[in-house]
Amino acid sequence: MEQSYESAVGTIQRILGLYFVKCLKGGKMSDSDSDDWSEEWIPYSERNEWADIVPIPQDDGEHPIVAIAYSPKFREVFDYFRAVLAHREKSQRALELTADALRLNPANYTVWQYRRDILRALESDLYEELDYLDEVIRDNAKNYQVWHHRRVIVEMLNDSSKELELTEVALERDNKNYHAWQHRQWAIKTFDLFENELSFVDRLIAEDIRNNSAWNQRFFVLKHFGFTSDVVQREIQYTMNRIRVVKNNESAWNYLGGILKYEDNGTGNCHQEVLSFCEELYTSGVRSPYLLAFLIDLYRDQCLQQSNVTESDVLSRKVFNLCNDMSKKYDIVRRKYWQYIAEQFKENLAEK
Amino acid sequence: MDFTSFAKPSNVDGNNENNSTDLHFWKHVEYIENHGKDQDDYEYCMTEFLRMSGIYWGVTALDIMNQLDRLDRTSIIDFIRRCQCPVTGGFAPCEGHDPHILYTLSAIQILCIYDALNEIDCEAVVRYVSGLQQFDGSFFGDKWGEVDTRFSFCAVAILTLLGRMEGTINVDRAIKFVMSCCNQTDGGFGSKPGAESHAGLIYCCVGFLSLTQSLHLLDVDKLGWWLCERQLTSGGLNGRPEKLPDVCYSWWVLSSLTIMGRLHWISAEKLKQFILTCQDSETGGFADRTGNMPDIFHTLFGIGALSILGFEGLKAINPTLCMPQYVIDRLGIKPQILSKP
Numbered sequence: 001m002e003q004s005y006e007s008a009v010g011t012i013q014r015i016l017g018l019y020f021v022k023c024l025k026g027g028k029m030s031d032s033d034s035d036d037w038s039e040e041w042i043p044y045s046e047r048n049e050w051a052d053i054v055p056i057p058q059d060d061g062e063h064p065i066v067a068i069a070y071s072p073k074f075r076e077v078f079d080y081f082r083a084v085l086a087h088r089e090k091s092q093r094a095l096e097l098t099a100d101a102l103r104l105n106p107a108n109y110t111v112w113q114y115r116r117d118i119l120r121a122l123e124s125d126l127y128e129e130l131d132y133l134d135e136v137i138r139d140n141a142k143n144y145q146v147w148h149h150r151r152v153i154v155e156m157l158n159d160s161s162k163e164l165e166l167t168e169v170a171l172e173r174d175n176k177n178y179h180a181w182q183h184r185q186w187a188i189k190t191f192d193l194f195e196n197e198l199s200f201v202d203r204l205i206a207e208d209i210r211n212n213s214a215w216n217q218r219f220f221v222l223k224h225f226g227f228t229s230d231v232v233q234r235e236i237q238y239t240m241n242r243i244r245v246v247k248n249n250e251s252a253w254n255y256l257g258g259i260l261k262y263e264d265n266g267t268g269n270c271h272q273e274v275l276s277f278c279e280e281l282y283t284s285g286v287r288s289p290y291l292l293a294f295l296i297d298l299y300r301d302q303c304l305q306q307s308n309v310t311e312s313d314v315l316s317r318k319v320f321n322l323c324n325d326m327s328k329k330y331d332i333v334r335r336k337y338w339q340y341i342a343e344q345f346k347e348n349l350a351e352k
Numbered sequence: 353m354d355f356t357s358f359a360k361p362s363n364v365d366g367n368n369e370n371n372s373t374d375l376h377f378w379k380h381v382e383y384i385e386n387h388g389k390d391q392d393d394y395e396y397c398m399t400e401f402l403r404m405s406g407i408y409w410g411v412t413a414l415d416i417m418n419q420l421d422r423l424d425r426t427s428i429i430d431f432i433r434r435c436q437c438p439v440t441g442g443f444a445p446c447e448g449h450d451p452h453i454l455y456t457l458s459a460i461q462i463l464c465i466y467d468a469l470n471e472i473d474c475e476a477v478v479r480y481v482s483g484l485q486q487f488d489g490s491f492f493g494d495k496w497g498e499v500d501t502r503f504s505f506c507a508v509a510i511l512t513l514l515g516r517m518e519g520t521i522n523v524d525r526a527i528k529f530v531m532s533c534c535n536q537t538d539g540g541f542g543s544k545p546g547a548e549s550h551a552g553l554i555y556c557c558v559g560f561l562s563l564t565q566s567l568h569l570l571d572v573d574k575l576g577w578w579l580c581e582r583q584l585t586s587g588g589l590n591g592r593p594e595k596l597p598d599v600c601y602s603w604w605v606l607s608s609l610t611i612m613g614r615l616h617w618i619s620a621e622k623l624k625q626f627i628l629t630c631q632d633s634e635t636g637g638f639a640d641r642t643g644n645m646p647d648i649f650h651t652l653f654g655i656g657a658l659s660i661l662g663f664e665g666l667k668a669i670n671p672t673l674c675m676p677q678y679v680i681d682r683l684g685i686k687p688q689i690l691s692k693p
Contacts, residue, residue: 082448108400176592182543185546185547216546216547219536251593254537293577334577334583337617
């Protein structure tokens with residue numbers, strides 16, 4: 001499980017594409033004096049090669065009530081960046097300046113955009129840019145701008161040979177990193193890298209059987225290859241085997257439900273097999289809400305298709321009993337949901 | 353985030369804590385009003401690129417707490433005007449940055465709260481947004497071509513608030529793209545077709561469908577259950593299976609369930625308790641979870657979630673647009689909301 005700090009930071013970035021104040025807490029990308037480059041730091045104003053540039057200070061509005069005390073390094077780098085941007089200077093030194101600015105604030109998307117302009121203008125070696133990004137991504141794996149830049153560079157190179165490894169490394173550090181998964185899916189789709197993806201997913205599920213991202217990736221891969229009846233059969237076995245290991249695994253149950261839909265009308269052999277599997281679990285004493293929910297779905301569908309009145313009665317009683325058990329014993333928090341499901345079913349029966 | 357340049361001189365408020373409730377109401381007001389004053393300035397530099405959204409979070413939270421007059425309307429509107437890009441019509445988060453659809457939505461939301469849309473060039477905003485739509489119905493976030501369901505939501509939210517949804521974008525295609533991001537396994541939505549379901553993105557997609565009056569496309573029972581499953585024993589909600597609970601997911605899950613008419617499927621009482629434990633009783637403000645450092649982002653979503661849960665003393669909030677309901681009523685907007693079954 002990921003650290004709460006990382007998750008707190010990631011939450012905001014994931015949703016809004018923003019890098020937020022919490023980086024303060026961890027001191028990442030810190031502008032403080034304790035960071036690893038302060039000793040060799042020479043201010044831009046003392047560098048001969050920058051003598052021709054007049055830095056442009058930040059305009060904090062006409063009447064700032066509180067003057068902003070930017071740290072000297074931060075202020076200077078961005079003052080020079082503003083000057084370079086104003087001149088539209090696209091040079092090697094400007095490229096290096098953007099790296100300094102991004103090191104101070106990797107979420108500043110204006111700097112990334114300008115960096116791309118420079119790379120294009122200089123016709124820089126984009127493989128060097130990929131190496132640079134390997135490092136930046138390692139330190140900022142939940143930053144939207146960084147991943148986007150990576151994607152643009154890969155597109156410019158039309159070479160995706162390093163993307164699977166890059167994302168694999170990121171996922172080793174956090175196996176649910178949404179950015180890494182997105183990037184991986186994009187590379188796989190764009191450059192047709194589906195071939196070995198299933199074994200990668202297998203490995204991740206073996207490492208963490210509850211990893212919802214990996215289960216989702218499994219669906220993504222198989223949807224591409226097509227859900228033939230062989231595949232459906234195989235996947236059902238695969239999933240049932242994993243549910244036998246961890247019964248209360250939301251991801252696996254959801255996956256099983258998704259796969260089962262690909263069987264014709266839900267009446268074929270697989271359906272029966274899954275039903276027996278669920279009943280076997282139930283009989284052995286398993287009361288996972290996911291199992292019970294699945295049984296309710298299966299009995300309900302069967303009942304509504306059943307023309308024999310006696311059989312139908314048996315099934316409907318099972319549905320009502322299970323809903324009742326859910327709302328009173330196994331999933332009390334969500335009892336209103338189960339009461340609703342029972343009500344709905346009653347209406348469906350009446351319409352039958 | 354720094355509101356100091358927007359804050360009016362502080363009003364003296366006598367009675368501190370309301371003892372009938374656990375909400376540290378005045379502490380939060382103070383926290384938002386003074387945000388930035390006693391913070392490291394480093395924070396201000398680092399968040400420059402999202403300042404517009406930061407202002408939206410603060411303005412909305414204060415309005416929900418009926419304390420909007422603590423910020424200076426004029427200087428905020430001036431700031432927003434300076435952020436509109438004269439070329440594209442979109443809004444930058446701050447002067448000197450590039451426009452993006454995220455900050456364009458924040459700017460429009462603030463202007464709507466202040467009833468000040470006439471202060472900017474709305475036609476240019478409409479052109480900016482419609483220009484970001486792609487052939488497949490999706491939206492770019494800016495000219496650099498990132499595609500994400502968040503941007504689909506931003507686009508229709510902006511156009512709805514401006515009353516310009518008709519004839520400006522291809523709504524059918526936009527809907528088709530969003531629905532292509534719906535996952536068969538759990539009924540949820542991800543950022544792109546095939547991407548994992550995620551409560552924040554579900555909010556964007558459900559909100560999108562609410563604004564385009566197409567909630568009938570949802571498998572409400574299935575998605576509703578998945579969303580209910582996000583409630584953990586602590587009462588808090590997470591955003592994906594096996595993740596930690598977080599106050600901002602309280603908002604995203606809660607607003608989605610409210611739009612779908614299924615709010616009663618989770619335990620409101622337990623969630624309320626969880627949210628209240630995420631308050632910082634010393635400084636004010638809400639953190640993502642108990643014991644962490646508060647920030648303005650989680651403060652809005654904590655307050656917003658409490659408003660949805662009917663907490664006393666808070667104005668009603670619109671679940672689709674995350675803005676005070678009276679503002680939505682004033683604009684004559686009616687995002688679709690399903691009734692309780």
